[in-house]
Amino acid sequence: MWQTWRFHLAAAAIAVPVAAFPGFYADQLRFSGVSGLGAREAGSFAVGPFDLTLAEFTADAPLDGGVAGDRKQFILRLCAWCDARIRAVYARIGKPRSLRAAGALFSGSPGRMFVDIPIPPGASVEDALWLTVEEWDGAVHMGAVPLESASPATAAWLRKKETTG
Numbered sequence: 001m002w003q004t005w006r007f008h009l010a011a012a013a014i015a016v017p018v019a020a021f022p023g024f025y026a027d028q029l030r031f032s033g034v035s036g037l038g039a040r041e042a043g044s045f046a047v048g049p050f051d052l053t054l055a056e057f058t059a060d061a062p063l064d065g066g067v068a069g070d071r072k073q074f075i076l077r078l079c080a081w082c083d084a085r086i087r088a089v090y091a092r093i094g095k096p097r098s099l100r101a102a103g104a105l106f107s108g109s110p111g112r113m114f115v116d117i118p119i120p121p122g123a124s125v126e127d128a129l130w131l132t133v134e135e136w137d138g139a140v141h142m143g144a145v146p147l148e149s150a151s152p153a154t155a156a157w158l159r160k161k162e163t164t165g
Helices: 003-033 152-164
Strands: 040-047 048-054 071-077 086-093 107-109 112-118 126-136 140-146
Touching: 040 086, 040 126, 040 152, 048 140, 112 140, 112 152
Parallel strands: none
Antiparallel strands: 040 048, 048 071, 071 112, 086 126, 107 112, 126 140
């Protein structure tokens, strides 16, 4: 006689992965860019002569990176004609003092560049997300995106952090 616990174990071994499929496929679509640029597109912003499209990778509050601090991920798409002129794009919360302090470097293809930005301990809702574009000829362009526009979840998280801490 076949033991019933083996049947139930086999059924559970099949049912558990099937239950995880929707979340797995949603993540894969977001990682590959098929479902759009990111979880929430912030819009297009002009930085110097370039139009950059910015999106949040996830529409959640910043992740706690432990010793590395709190971090937020963004995705950027360069304009179609400007990828040959742009050497690098940087992002940071708060105005950069110089090109050496421009922030985290976007990496990836021009159609889908990724960055992981540290949230400074003294950041506030009034701060902006600064994008710095460096051209191959050495020209540098800076532009600010209000944090409320770039990431409403981060702005809400900062408001909550200011009131509790």
